Amino acid sequence: MKYDVILSGVGGQGVLSVGAVVALGAMKDGLEVKQSEVHGMAQRGGAVVAHLRISDKPIASDLIGRGTASVILSMEPLESLRYLDYLADGGILITSSEPLRNIPDYPDIEVILSRIEALPRYRVVEASALAKEAGSSKTKNMVMLGAASLHLPVKPESLRDAIREIFTVKGEKIVDINLKAFNLGREK
Amino acid sequence: MSEMVLLGDEAVALGAVHAGISAAYAYPGTPSTEITEYIMAYSRRNGGRPLASWCSNEKTACEEALGASFVGKRALVSMKHVGLNVAADPFINAALLDINGGIVVAVADDPGMHSSQNEQDSRFYVDLAKVICLEPRNQQEAYEMTREAFDLSERFRIPVMVRLVTRLAHSRAVVRVGEPLEERLLHKAEDRKSWTLLPAYARRRFKVLLDKQRELHAFTEGSAHNRISLSSDFDEYGVITTGIAENYYMENIQELSYRPSHLHIGAYPIPEGKVRRLADCVKRLVILEEGYPFVEKYLRGIIPPQIQVDGKLNGRVGITGELDPDNTRGVLGLKERRGGAAVPGSLPGRPPQLCAGCPHTDTYNALRDALSGYSESIVTSDIGCYTLGALPPHNIIETCVCMGASIGMAKGAAEAGFYPVVAAIGDSTFLHSGITPLVDASVSDVNMTVIIMDNSTVAMTGGQQTVIPSEKLRKLIEGIGVDPEHIREIIPLEKNRRINTQILREEIEHRGLSVILAVRECVEIRRRK
Secondary structure (H helix, E strand, O other): OEEEEEEEEEOOOOHHHHHHHHHHHHHHOOOEEEEEOOOHHHHOOOEEEEEEEEEOOOOOOOOOOOOOEEEEEEOOHHHHHOOHHHEEEEEEEEEEOOOOOOOOOOOOHHHHHHHHHOOOOEEEEOHHHHHHHHOOHHHHHHHHHHHHHOOOOOOHHHHHHHHHHHHHHHOHHHHHHHHHHHHHHHHO | OEEEEEEHHHHHHHHHHHOOOOEEEEOOOOOOHHHHHHHHHHHHHOOOOOEEEEOOOHHHHHHHHHHHHHOOOOEEEEEEHHHHHHOHHHHHHHOOOOOOOOEEEEEEEOOOOOOOOOOOOOHHHHHHHOOEEEOOOOHHHHHHHHHHHHHHHHHHOOOEEEEEEHHHHOEEEEEEEOOOOOOOOOOOOOOHHHHOOOHHHHHHHHHHHHHHHHHHHHHHHHOOOOEEEOOOOOOOOEEEEEOOHHHHHHHHHOOOOOOOEEEEEOEEOOOHHHHHHHHHOOOEEEEEOOOOOHHHHHHOOOOOOOOEEEOOOOOOOOOOOOOOOOOOOHHHOOOOOOOOOOOOOOOOOOOOOOOOOOHHHHHHHHHHHHHOOOOOOEEEOOOOHHHHHHOOOOOOOOEOOOOOHHHHHHHHHHHOOOOOEEEEEEHHHHHHHHHHHHHHHHHOOOOEEEEEEEOOOEOOOOOEOOOOOHHHHHHHHHHOOOOHHHEEEEOOOHHHHHHHHHHHHHHHHOOOEEEEEEEOOOHHHHHHO
């Protein structure tokens, strides 16, 4: 089994937290995992991409090859298209519906969504509403992770354990809100 | 033995902790910052041991580690690749010393320049210093090699480098860790002549270093990090990989119908004997290495000239940027991989930008207003979040070269006769390398204006503490001789824009050196509190 995921979004949207949760969850399931990310200059409100690889065998490269990703999981619709050449035939694109317009030339959102809807497999998630329902708009990333968890080879309970472990330093309330966001994303 | 998910940086950090270091010294720099951050967090949970601290710059960090080594303790120094330029003096000279407690210099190169101004390859410094470098290819090796590097440092009595690249530094994987060692006991170096590089002593020490080279080569020749596998039925070409480049090779090798002979290099100096053995049984060599063509250049001195070398120098592998599973295919004769869909060509880029509410934005707005009355002006700048002032909508800074250069360059431009000249530098960058050029400017009261954008943190690398708090900056600047009347303070806020513009204008008009302290906390740090 080999499972490659492109995680994308904008700096500050919690792309790296999603990566960290999946990596820890996969480890709890006894899987091999590699997760490559960008820090520093590239993070400041700019496009962010992380490569996440899961397998039951040792993984060589930290980076995914073009045309081989099983999933593109994006926190933002424009960013979901930026790495489309990584998606394998039969792969699925999962993105939040809500645009983050921090650039002057952000395209018409309808055009972006129509590009997404032209793909053979895609899912657009109303993540903002679900995050608010969970208790904080900051949990959009965990909503997206919940939605993607249906397509990941990691047990949902392992992902929940990973959320608990990673967010525990921020307090019990934050853990609960993030778990709720994950569950809402998974169920709705 | 326990398992943990660690970044490559964190694996280095834990390897150092488990090797029994007493201290970790560093200046933050992407992609190396998480090494020291991890040790700091570890130390907090562990009663303050080992000591982990941010230093003024990479040179002071390296020298502090040398002090620890002098008294028999193990110490880790970490930095990004360009930090090694700053630390090059102690690093290269340390090779001449009789290293006592193990000293490991972990350097993270940034091929592709994700967050750097160049993509220099630290292995050239290893060659220059004539020491050992271990280059891990994954997180497990990052952990193990760091531990081993301390042993090697003490065995050969030299500093040892662990070379990382961004993709390993910032990639997470499961690491199986071993039993930690205790810290070393205090044990001062016995022979002071071996630590005093007076010419007469240094000549002797240089001879010692040169004599050691045979042992170092014997070590890398025998090291399991330099693995050779020879193919008996395929001689068209052989492959040399180094560090993480092997991963990309392994990723593609399944598609080959043959198995080329292969040498992987994870320990330097380059194992010449193994290179010759490989070269003896192939017609052509393919070199995959992350960074500059370091091994590739070296090869020409050790292999027969008729063997063709395919790599970065003849363009078969791209010479800029980083390697990946795709751009390593062509040289192996594999076709380009095709994805399920093409990226739409019309996507606008999303470059990094200053955060909403960032004080730098307000400083730049006031500066733009202050300079609007001059037909021409110069704004030199430096390394940090504020370098984004080069991009729209700010478009205000005109230079960024290396830490502290804004002030030295402003002085040079002003002394060449240009006016007005403004240098814009962050507080941490100022403390790193801005003080010395400001001393130069102060000595002759050069007609220039320095703006220290003091957000009380090292923001770009994630908000590390600056070495001295902001309130001490003014005293420091007064102390190096800047006229107190021309040390002014502004609070960069939109509501203060007019007064800030006026103050900036007054100091630009002042025919001599002025320093403006633009003081407001980083919004990101404030949010975290």
